[in-house]
Amino acid sequence: MMKTSSQLEKTYDTIIRNVTLIDGSGAATNVSADVALADGRIKHIAAAGAMHDWQATHQVDGSGKVLSPGFIDVHTHDDTNVIRQPEMLPKLSQGVTTVVVGNCGISAAPVSLQDPHSIPPDPMNLLGTAAAFSYPTFASYVAAVNQAQPSINVAALVGHTALRSNHMDKLDRAATDDEIAAMCAQLSEALTHGALGLSTGLAYGNAINAPTSEVMALAAPLAAAGGIYATHLRSEFADILEAMEEAFRIGKHARVSVVISHMKCAGVENWGRSGEVMAALEQAQRYQVVGCDCYPYTASSSTLDLKQVTDTIDIQVTWSEPHPEMGGKMLAVIASEWQVDLLEAAKRLQPAGAVYHCMQDDDVNRILSHPATVVGSDGLPNDPLPHPRLWGAFPRVLGYYSREQKLFPLAVAINKMTGMSAERFGLKERGLVRVGYWADLVLFDADTVRDAATFTDPMQPADGIEAVWVNGVLSYRGGAEKAATGDRAGRFLARQ
Template identity: 85%
Template structure:
């Protein structure tokens, strides 16, 4: 070998001695990874990169290097602009968020008053200043958050723009106006349409309204994501409605946070998943889920019951009640649960409404990917906001052995990118964008709890977003000054077959 003629290569970052789990589901392999110009420049298993000159060298000995996690179900719509450091997500290895879920989105929105429930989960009226989707894209890129942002358009948001009241079906002219706004959003890179048909301001929308609204999706290569009309006793009927909408629109369906909610529904996950599998025979269908047995949203009178614990997380008229169980508040006020819930409105709550076996079965199913469904504006948020992804790695994979680490990572990276059409993301592959996370597989765990939820995860060593080192775990100022996130426009139609 003529050492004098060897080409000296340069890169921004060289990560050496790492165990690479590439997001495809394949077995881990020892490798060095060179990052340059925001992308993965080279992956080598033979030590050949050790001669490269790098501005920064990171030793990954004993650590796993994987794609950055993709949080497919978030309500970070306004927070990526207002709080662009996005520490709750960055600290758990998330490099991309999908916003606009459950029928609620920050754009396109033109409020006539305060945001209707549950759009108030995204913030107060002042947070909504994006009358077109294009203006939202511009605002995200101007804020340059620390993570990437992809977006769905919310059905309830569109309704609030065009309707004088939301307790009825939309007229033909209102649907046409909504379709025009959706088409503008799709032209500027929206992933598709989301609905939250269980919520009071969308439940009176008949299936026909959603069928019509979903029609622009196919030509744009979009998807249909839905918070089902019911996650309780009528879940199978609600799933049938979702499948019908997807078939009519000729687009993939994603069922948001699939669950069997309510004591009377416990044990039905096998039946629910069988229905999903039957639908997969004829159309592309998948789901996301979060790794907890408790849900969280606004305090919904339809969900008030004495069969589960309901913790109030905030209340506008009674802020001191945040952190207390609804039953405790009712006893203190000497009223029944329903009256207490009415007095607390508007309010938020955590519902301990699921069973471990159902969560395990749905989380481990091949159709499921991981989404946190965290609520960043909640003063006492569900711990999933800070802990969902490390919980999958630590509790479910390492401790409970629900699935191997390779499967866990695929559910949070490669499969998620494929399902939502995020090209050149979700895999550790040469030429792909360098969204990466380095973590300790022996110590990674969620630290956030219901009583103390704003706690960063343990075991996350480093996070790169578009090649920029954005988080260094274990340091006093873990989030670096580098914010390299960007808006990710839809670039590829979702797959014809759901894995």
């Protein structure tokens, strides 16, 4: 680990000194170290103090702080925001250096809306208005990301619902053979230009009528390209085991790895079933590569879905197209004010968004701590009152779940947000603090890091994130400042 005298003559871009290094591998080796960066990569790692006379343009004293890989948010809906709002402060401020977009069957590309003046099909409207969908090919999206140069890296899945909207006159039916062939051609183009794979959102109204055979046919090009299949299951409620079995069948058919998105046991009648759910995943792991992601909260957030309207949980309306004044209110309160039942109130609010307080702590704990689980925020950046996971998911894992609840050691928490995520999604030379790897790094205070975002005040940067580097560039300063530096060094990451 020690360097020769000839290496001392070089001036590095940055040296971060005296840090507690947790490298993202999951190993509990809290090494005190100095780390030198140059040309966007990690050039040297040495014992703390060994670089005392090394030269660098920027020198950072990390005494008392942890240095880890930058966090990889594997489940986001930042597709259009990385271009329209490239500073990406909600993610950068919590230590995220890479986002995976295109989840739940919805992606910004390739998309050609049949009526560019209409509201995008639900749930594609979560990504913005029709004006946000201006990437008819995946290649055009890649070019737009690189031209915008967001502050974080971007990797992308292709959405099944997005493909359906390109080629079908109605989405409430199965696709024809010709429509499937057209969708496959677009997916193949995307894979050629570095897409990670295919995502589905089979629970949503515009995809639920797609039979398993349609998805199997679409997944066929993935294996040759080394792609993956990520799925928002057809059900996260009573039929979750059957929905998981469908996902595993699709993965086996296509001979690709499967990622179950935001694994949960949703709905009161489903509480307590996480043991059998994760046992089913473990059983599938005996025969194929499967895993899941999870966000660290007991509430979900999406569009206001009439199928999920119930009086057994609290439902908070976050936005409404016809009734924007109702944003922030509970659905039950709105129904009472209008003197109608919950379902009628939800119908009047359409299209709308909602937070559903639909999970139980024990189930979230069991899923989040499972060895197959990585962390994704599933944040909705275009929501005027977003779920706090948009700003707080990763610090919450570090502070609340690891430090306070002791659900897992800090090294395991970091591995779930870095090394394991990079391996699962094929992000080469990311996710670990290794010589030669890209210098995506976060410096944080393990004693104070925590999520500050709440359901009533969700747009709050985390505490305890001291600094974030993306491709070797200091992109965020924490402490009292809590601000982006303005130096954006993100790029599109193709599947490797």
